[in-house]
Amino acid sequence: MAESDRHEARDVVMALPVNGAPASATPTSTNGPTSNAANANANASSNNKRRKNRAASRRSAKRRHSMSKAARDPRDEPESKATSPVRDAAGKETTSSAVATRSPSPCIDFDGLSRPSTGTRARLEENDEERQVRLEKMRGAVRTILECVGEDPDRAGLLGTPDRYAKALLDFTQGYQQNVRNVVNEAIFHEGHNEMVIVKDIEVFSLCEHHMVPFTGKMHIGYIPFHSVIGISKLPRIAEMFSRRLQIQERLTKDVANAIMEILQPQGVAVVMESSHLCMVMRGVQKTSATTITSCVLGCFESKEKTRNEFLSLVGVNRH
Template sequence: MRAAIRASMSLRKEPLSLEELQISGTSPPEQADETDAPQEKSARQYEEVADEDIEDIELKVAARDARDEAPLTPGTSTPTADFEGLSWPSVGTLDRLRERSHPEDAEARLQKLSGAVRTILECIGEDPDREGLHGTPERYAKAMMFFTKGYEENLRDIVNNAVFHEDHDELVIVKDIDVYSLCEHHLVPFTGKMHIGYIPSRRVIGLSKLARIAEMFSRRLQVQERLTKQVALALSEVLKPQGVAVVMESSHLCMVMRGVQKSGATTTTSCMLGAMRKRAKTREEFLSLLRR
């Protein structure tokens, strides 16, 4: 699970082309046996495994490209709360943090971002100096810094001694947490609801902290799949619970405003860890409570 997040945040990796999406180890078309049934040529990731063995499986899909083994982004291979006090930091995050104590550097960053926004306005055919757009580059620069403020936050400060010892071993669920994030592919918003549940193992966390953890990871450039996993892994790291479950439902403006323009389309992702992954009855209890 953690490897999936690390792989999605690795440095300077290009998307795979259609021709490259061939599972390694499969025969080239000219060498393939024409008598093979279609089922025999299917991808290896569909190999069946028993529920009790799921936790022992780290990666069932064969590497499809050498870039899958590219160097990891600094910080992603360490525990969630790493020594810098960050949680899966991106390149450049530390520089942004240091600017808190150097206002002149922070102002220089804001001016640089404002200049980039002004260039965008000019490139789309607008006049940045007309009345309606006067000050827009500076306003958008400040807004973008707010939209991505999660880069300046860390799990250690979010939790802030709000973990308590409690003799409770039944499901704890917080539903309908509003989530606002930016798609890293188009830099347009995706918004929705996140539902978080866990089974304590003598540790519980302040309920508001669940929403704050979701907020921290969502206020970064994201994809919904990674966001869902990061929240689940962070909670698992902090509480060491019996199990964690995170489900997110959202609408992506990159699908609504552009591309296929399907305004009614929603995307649902989930991440189950520990008992929530191993025990079908526990998982079903969580999902049934969400449907109420």
């Protein structure tokens, strides 16, 4: 138990009533007013300490900024590259194996991966022979699934299904092999523009990571530049890159907003997505008309209600 916790526990115990009379934090004496003053001072000091501890706990419990720590699987860290000679401040030659591969953001990496999970590096760097081994493994898995659902994978209509589905699934998840910096391709222009820019009704198709069935919808992206603007076609490309992965809608919305915030450094970014999930339409509750709306607002969109409401009104979310 920490020292401060022991002091607090002692204070509580000593404050409990004993034989009908409250116990004091310090031994009682027969000095009358002097003793009462000492007891009051001790109790006040104990109360102040408890208040400080509670305040410290509240400060530590504040929400951490979403871009403060990268959310990655530590098992997918790259191997260190060969050491190279460098010179220190005194001019002496030393060797260093430190290679800048990770940015502080969970959405962008310098080595070509964005929010990598276990296995993305192997897929990104595989050669033709390894790619064929991967495809063959996926074909066998699809054939097993067909057998398990009661089908005959050797009948005419299903002969090519394992190969077609394996290739389709790799296409659906090609976002694992893309990086935001490569997608943007330096299409950032210094125009001195500081008014809201919106690209709305971006069609988005993704796979739910819980059931691996599609969810589809539209995404609306807005930002307020800080002098620099991005090519408008890059916003749909960023949305597509993150959607071509196993996703949930909440994370997809936040991924797009955080990536634009880091790559462009605008005054603020707002992203709203409306979609229909087949995992809720085709199975489970089977509510065919239900749609899900998620949003992520950063910068001035989060701090200024008027700016946020203007964006929501322009994209048609505020329909009342």
